[in-house]
Structure formats: structure tokens, C-alpha cells
Amino acid sequence: MGRIAGWLIGTALAAAPTLSMAQELTVWDWKSGDPAAANYFAAVKTAFEAAHPGVTVNFVMQPHDQYYTLLGTALGSSSGPDVMLLHGGSQATSRAEALRPLNDMAEGFAGVADFTAGDKTIALPLTIQGFVVYYNKALYEAAGLDPSKPPQTWDELKAVCDAFKAQGTVPCFAMGNKEGFGGDFFLSSLAADLFTPEEQAQMATGDLPWTSPHMRTIAETWVQTSQDGWYPEGANATAKFMDEYEMFMRGEAANTIGLLSDVAHWKQFEEFLGPENVGVYVHPAPGTSDLRLPVSGGIGYAVNASSANADLAADLVKTLSAPEQAAIFAVDTGALPASTAVDTSALSSPTLGTILGLMNGPTSPLAHAVMAPTVMEEWHRQSQLLVSGETTVDDALARMEEIRLQAKSN
């Protein structure tokens, strides 16, 4: 009995240092339950836990549509995760106060500007995000259009949509604006071509008036394209994710403004329509022949400044964004990696080849992503009212300018 007691005490004493050293890092995201990303998360967990004995990494997937509500509540009550996935732009920068600086780790990444507040880098980007127009080559051919020559100017795009309208079988664009995302994507697509560098800088600081000529052009074009029947009826009751894209993948719309990240992108569309039927081009804008790809930092990992293990969590972010792991994410999901050290040769498709070519051309930041949250929410509302004809461009822009000034003064 005495020997057993001694053995138990000895075991307990031996285990005590291990137990006291055991640490757990919690990561919040909206991706870790996605089968396409399973290899990436497994690789991160394996690599990090092997390099940090006694540390366990727990990925907790939250619903995407409630992610920032849950995150805000958790951060506000100091019970947030150690590491969190964030979208680039205002969703990240508006939370800068709660995030640990990662400036010393930001070398070798594209899109860091979208995760920088002032001079503080608040997250390391995992992917690049941007908008291109994907089109269905079979539908182009059926409408008498040359599928090898996508529109390069506004007049050519109008001619394409006129052809689909004349044919009357499918709408020119799939469109979902139930949450106002359709308005966001349209605004960023046109702003990339229209805005001067000065206007882009003003947009980033919230100083660009909504009554400026280019903003007016965007709002008027949004209304005009709706009235010209470019979109299917019921856009305000259609969710962009994924009703709009499912419509495109079913071959029920000729074009859609899609993403470069891991959803609603070339890989997903090619799986449904076949690689030979998917084409891609940069959205033209009226009044300019400039074509600039709207592109920014996509999603990235940040560290909770109030985490008890903030330095360890920063190490985890390094692993989450490391070229080896980011390459797995890129190959499995089709997302374009932010790390410039990632080898993308394993990704091959004609559409992706075109996209990579476009990325080497002129680019411009995503205009909507840098809007203050209140301004973005109001644009969601006004873009819906413009589509349904319940407001005028003048009234909508006046309201947007009012909200911009309010956000600026806060």
C-alpha cells in the first residue's frame, strides 16, 4: 500500500511540471470546418505543436455571418480568442486597439496595407482578395459573342449586355444585393478604374466626398445598369453568398463579379462549368479606358492584445501565414496567397493564368473595404433603394455624404 501511495505521489510530482507547462491557444475563424481547408489547418496544428511541446492549438469555427458580432462581444468582455482571422480593411483596422502589433513579422507579404492601422501592422495576410468578372463562355457563344474576346471597355460591356438582353434567355449579370454586398462589389469594381491616386488616398482616410464626380458616376451607373436590365429581378432579395453564385454556376447568368479568394472564385466556377467554359476580365467603367484590377489583402490572422500568451500567439500567426502552410491553403482552396514566397506552380488553370496575368498589370485597392462600418452599412441600404427605385441618386449621395461626415467626426 505504501509502495502504491509512493508511486502515485511520484507520478503526480513528475506530471506536475508538464501540467503546469501545458498551454492552449484558441484560434477563431470561419474556415476551419471547411473540408477544402482541412489539410491546411492540420498542417498548422502539427507544425506548431511539434515546435512548441506542451502547447495545444484549438481552432474554433464561428458562423461567418455573425462572426464580428461574436468577436466584438468576446473582445469586449476580455474573453476573446488568442488568435483571430479577420478580413482586411475596416473590419481589421477598426479593431486595431484590441490587437497586438505584428510589424516585426510583416516582411514578404502582399496586402499588408489592408491590415495596417497608422503605422501598426495588426495582422499577417493569408490571402489576396480582389474582384474580377467571371463569364460563361458557352453562354457568350450562344448569344453570338466571341468568348475569346471579353469586353475591355465600357462600350464593349454594354454591347455584351445588350446582346444578352436581345436574346432574352439569361440576364447579363447574376446579382445578389440582399445584404448590400452587390453594391459593395460594384462600387469597388468601378472605383478601381475611375479613382485617381489622390481619390484612393482620400477614400482610405474617409475624406472623399460622396458628392464627388466619380462617386456620382458609380451611383448613376448602378442605377442605369439596373434599369437597363443587366441584373435579374429580385436582386434585393437574393443573397450574394451563395444564391448569386449558384445562379452563375447553374448557367443562369452570363457574368458575375466574383472573388480571388477561396470562395466564389475561378476554382469553384471551373468545377461546375468546366475550365473550358469559364473566362475572366477586369470590370470596365464608363468614361475611362483604364482597367485596374481591384485587389487588396484578403484575410489574415491577428493576435488578441489581451491574450495571456500574446507572444506565443504571435508565433502561431507566423506558422499560420508561413509559406509552407499558405501553399497548402492555396492549392487546396484556390485562394491566391499573400506570402510572396509561396510557390503557386501547383495551381494551374487557364482562368487562373489570366488572373495572375491581370495581377501583374495595374491594380487598385478595394474601395469599399476601407469605408467606415457605418458608411458601408448605409451604402448597403442606399444601393438597395437605388435598385428598387425608392430613392434618387441625388438623395442617396446626399445621405451617404451625411453619414461619411458623421463617421469622420466620431
Added chain:
Amino acid sequence: MARRTIGQAERRFAALVLLPAALLLLVFRIVPLLWGFALSFTNANGLGSADWVGLANYQAVVADEAFQDALVNTVLVLSTLPVWIMLPMLLALLIHQGVPGGRIFRAVYFLPAVLSSVIVGSIFNVVLRFDGSLNAALKAVGLHPVDWLGNGWTALLSLVTVYLWSTFGMSVLIFMAGLSTINQEMLEAAKLDGARFWARLRFIVIPTLRPIIEFVAVVTTIGLLTGMFGLIYVLTAGGPGTATTLPEFLIWLEQGKLNRPGYAAAISAVLFVLMAGVAWAQVRIMSRNADL
């Protein structure tokens, strides 16, 4: 002296029995309520320290067009209250009168009440979307389709109708329970005296059902003010514009999506005062009627 001692002991026992409930009420209701009120006087953004801003949030709420729209929407929704009372009462009456298949109707009416609002929303999303089954039916009979959820003129009405469909079965059951308490002899006597259906309804049934009507009115009002979030979330996301935004949805939007818990707390406080006013008025009316 002995009676006084027993009284004190009883009071102590009563206090002891009430203590757990009172503590729960204090911790989970009163303290959060006070904390919420305190938050409404700050510029809390849910991230760092919050500064005292006095009445600034309340001034902003009063000037906020989205909040004004949400209040107008609330008034519009509450204006449908007579329908919420009359429809279930009439259906309950019909079932009570013994229409053929009454039991089946009772079950069918009640079935939606057990479905969650998310499921109901998903079902009606398929029905009401522009290429949905309702518009397909309209087109089949030569009528123009309607953008039920995407147009400000029809979206709120559609939402209220779906909520009515999903919850009125409970009111039907409550009215049926009330109808079973009516003195059948009185109804028979009235019938023998030549009172027609509407006369019997007006002079016997409705007066007898008055407490039930009041109860349904109170429960429905609370449900309309606090129970539509799920449907709004699934069907319209508050749009188009603010056409289907009710205060509770706006609170959720401001607190989480727009990262302004201090401002959201101010909206909550205003909504609390409004709801307390409505509840007080209803209780007053019920008390007055009870005294008659």
C-alpha cells in the same frame, strides 16, 4: 405575542424561499439592465476603455434616421394587431362550431408554431423570392410577379404575414380554451330567443372572451416587438434600405456589425422605455376592465 412570533417566522421563511429567485432576478436581469443603462452613456466600442459621453448617444438616437424608420416600422407592425386577434378568434370559433375536419384544422394551424423562425424564414424565402413559387403561381394565372422581399412597399407586409402564419396557431388554441368556458346553456337560450350568429358573437362570446382577447393582445404585442428578429435575419436582413428594420434588429446591427455597443445600449434603453410604456398601458386597460 405568540401570533407575532409566528408572523416573523413566516416572513423569514418567505424571504428564504424567495431569496434564490430574487438573486437570480438581480444577477441576470437587474444588474445587466443597469449595466446596459450605464453603457448607454459611454462611447464603448467593445474593445478598450469607454469614456463617459453623457446624453450624446441619446441625442444621436433621436436624430438617427435608421432608428426613426425602425420606430415607424414598429408602429406599422403593431397596427396589424386587430388582425392577429380577429383571425385566430374567428378560426377558433369555426372549429368550436364543429366544422367538418375541425381537429385536422386545429393541428394544421398549430404546426407552424413549433417551427423555429429560421426554418420558417427558409421556407418562405423559397416561396417569396422573385423566382419563387408564389410568383410562379401569379404568372400561371396571368398576373405580374412581385418582388415581395426586395421592395420596400411589400417587404414589411410579407414579413408580418409570414410571422402571422407561423404563430397564429397558438392564439387559436388559446381562444379555443376560452371558448370551452362559455356557458353553452346561455348560448342555447339566446338561440331559442332568436339571436343570430353575429348577435350571439357580439353579446355573449366576445364579452366572455374579453380576458382571453386581452391576454392574446399582450402576448402578441410582445411577440411582434421582440420575436421577429429571426425572420428579418433570414428573409430580408432589414432591407431593402430600412424597410424591415425593427429596433431589435438595429440593436444587433449596431452592437456587433458596426461595433458600437454604447450606442446600441442607448437604443435598447429607448426601446425598453417604449415597451414598458406599452405594457403599462395594457396592464392598466386590463385592470380597468377587470373592475367593470
